[in-house]
Amino acid sequence: MKIELIVNGEQCEADVWEGESLLYALRERLGLYGSKNACEQGECGSCSVLLDGSLVCACLVLAAQAEGHEVVTVEGLADANGLHPVQEAFVETGAVQCGFCTPGLVVATTELLRQNPDPSDDEIREALSGNLCRCTGYTKIFDAVRLAAQRA
């Protein structure tokens, strides 16, 4: 089946089968490999995207459900002027190791700071508790969130 949706501001069309997830469609149909496939059951947050401005796991949304909706992926955050401040902060604080969780965490952090520009440590932990990271122990990810918040 054909679906139309807006991805990172651009009108897109994809030919998907009924059981296909939005994650698969983004990656394999639209070539946006930034959203990652670590658990594919909504536990790890590696595929976090914004669907009409709400943070969702793209693996739990059917591609067909995104018909007519707007999706922002990690590829849509940086603009022509360079990295998004959250991306900048992740690199600077050493919050990236293997990086597989990073796109999801960058999207989740962006959404956190939009809703709450000055989050407390507990609020950061709670907001990011749906995004698993196996490498960093989260310490430097929290540093990144605080740095991005300070600079905003």
Added chain:
Amino acid sequence: MSRVMPGTEARLGWIGESVRRVDGIPKTTGEFEYASDLQVAGMLWGHTLRSPYAHARVRAIDLSGALSVAGVHAVLTHSDVPGRKTYGLEFQDQPVLAIDRVRYFGEPVAIVAAEHPEQARRAAERIVVDYEPLVPIVDPERATESEPLHPDPESHVSDHYLRDPRPNVLRTMRIIHGDPDARGDVVVEGTYELGSQDQAFLGPESGLAVPDGKGGVDVYVATQWLHVDREQVAPCLGLPEEQVRIHLAGVGGAFGGREDLSIQIHAALLALHTSRPVKMVYNRQESFSGHVHRHPARIRAEHRATRDGRLVCVQMRILLDGGAYASSSTAVTANATSFACGPYAVPNALIETMSVFTNNPPCGAMRGFGAVQTCFAAEAQMDKLAQALEIDPVELRLLNALGTGDTLPTGQRITSSLPVAEVIRRCAALREPDPEELPRAAIRLPGGAGNTTRGEGVKRGVGFAVGFKNIAYSEGFDDSCAARVRLHEDGSAEVHCAAAEVGQGVTNVILQVARTELATDDVRIAPVTTAAVGSSGSASASRMTWMASGAVRDACRAALVEREARGGGEVDVERVYRHRRTAPLDPETGQVGELPAHVAFACAAMKVIAEVDVELGLTRVVWIGTAQDVGKAVNPQAVEGQIEGGTAQGLGLALMEEIQTRDGLITNASFTDYLIPTALDVPPIVSELVEHPEPDAPYGVKGVGEPPTVVSTAAIVAALRDATGRELARVPVRPDDIVGLQ
């Protein structure tokens, strides 16, 4: 990236500076290409049919249903493996595809290639395998009384192993040191148990095999050691090594779980069979069967000491469940045995370790590699001793701390740096946070929002632990790393090294060494491939920083000499670095001969503040402070990152992570049922880097990846014991253990 001319003061990215990761920006924008992101025109998708049994005879396989599925290009079994039918890291005991028997749940039986991954999955479902289920061996204690899983008694022997003819013995090892009957004034005993831990790297096993049209194949894969992959893949394909090129694709974490092969041979077989590129990606459930795990262990320990707190004798019996195939279990056995006593001077010891074959999931390398299990037991014993002797646990550890010049239970004298007392002192001096008042927000209670009380049952505990392990390969294994440096006429340089960047940051280390040696920032790291440079050895054993530093340093220096000799022009040199030789221990006594068994060691001390709700059985790790012996920190920010991440993995084993099995079948193969620490579980971690240059290592470096994982499980459980007064002899600690339910 900075472009600074040589000779100026404002140098960026040389040894000792915190440098931004070279792959940092593409990893935050989503552009970084992981193995699971690879794609190429005309690509097929591979899928693996796996055994639903832990132990069964394979009587027949009917492929006809699968071959008739639309879009399917190949369905292969063991009879399609053109070369050697088995592979393995230390013994070639693992079938590429099951031959007549399956020995563990999830063992590969057949592989399919199709146009769409869903077609491949559905075709695999239509393969009919006629299994005759056999009784699985699931209790490691009874393995030696069972029928042998690998019937050839010579299949897993080596000259430097103690001969043990009992069935299903993978390796038996013994250290007899001094007089094991030596008595102390005080004796403490304990039996400890650890569950099996999964590496749970986030990037699933994946790769792409591309036939070269001339009978050879290129495999792009997330791995920890390209050349040893090639060594195993080529014979199974029936090809000479030159026709198999392994290229490193983006790796989403490893932690030991990518030392063994996963998709490599399968994808290559399908690609050669179909003459099409074939991609394979495991899903999370499959990943739990797609790699080896940390060995579950049962450890019985007895510590004897004098009244003033000096260790007199340690006796330990260690049982490791190796699962169905050998993988690196024999080396894990050696490590568990070598480090059983912890970083303490022990004049007399008897350590006996046995690893066995069972039909449980195969075990092999995971961060800490045998030392995690024994540290958990040994440190619990030290706390028991401290209690029995009424000595402060930190003081007791200081009193017995090993150091340079001391002798290990293997008879090896420590000639390298090992500042155990200093890491203990510096860790103990870290100031922990004051106790928090009640009432407080639920998120700050044990169990977080799941805690329905006002904190009436919350008790606070302090735990302390020390641990150590070896750096680099041991027991005479030829440990080498190659690097190749090309100097261009424009002054720029290109470095080739096959060291796998698995997230740990070795690419930056290579870059920093090359910049320092060549006195230029204009250094490029070439793609990592077997086609351009010799073996680096594996990104494991906390060895890659040391070994890659040595190789890149030597190659850079040789390149400069050659350019000087030639008076300029293009230079291309390759050098192989080796650390000093090691040798196996005596098989009967576990004692060293003339050469040491281990080249070097690293230690860490950790202090943990934890809160436990003793009524609900819920826990909260409040704060962790640690001091680690790091030699010389090449990139301090990255070293801290290793310590924080390694600590979190130990926290997982302490509190939540265990692969659960029933009759050998994994029952929690998902991130819904196998929990790893989240942002709410890992507390603030304060780390002190203790820098004593390692005399034999380039720039004085040491490996840093494993010591935090070795020590943190022990330290966290120590804090829970302090809070609850319970023995808590098994990890992961469950709520039932805390409230005392059986």
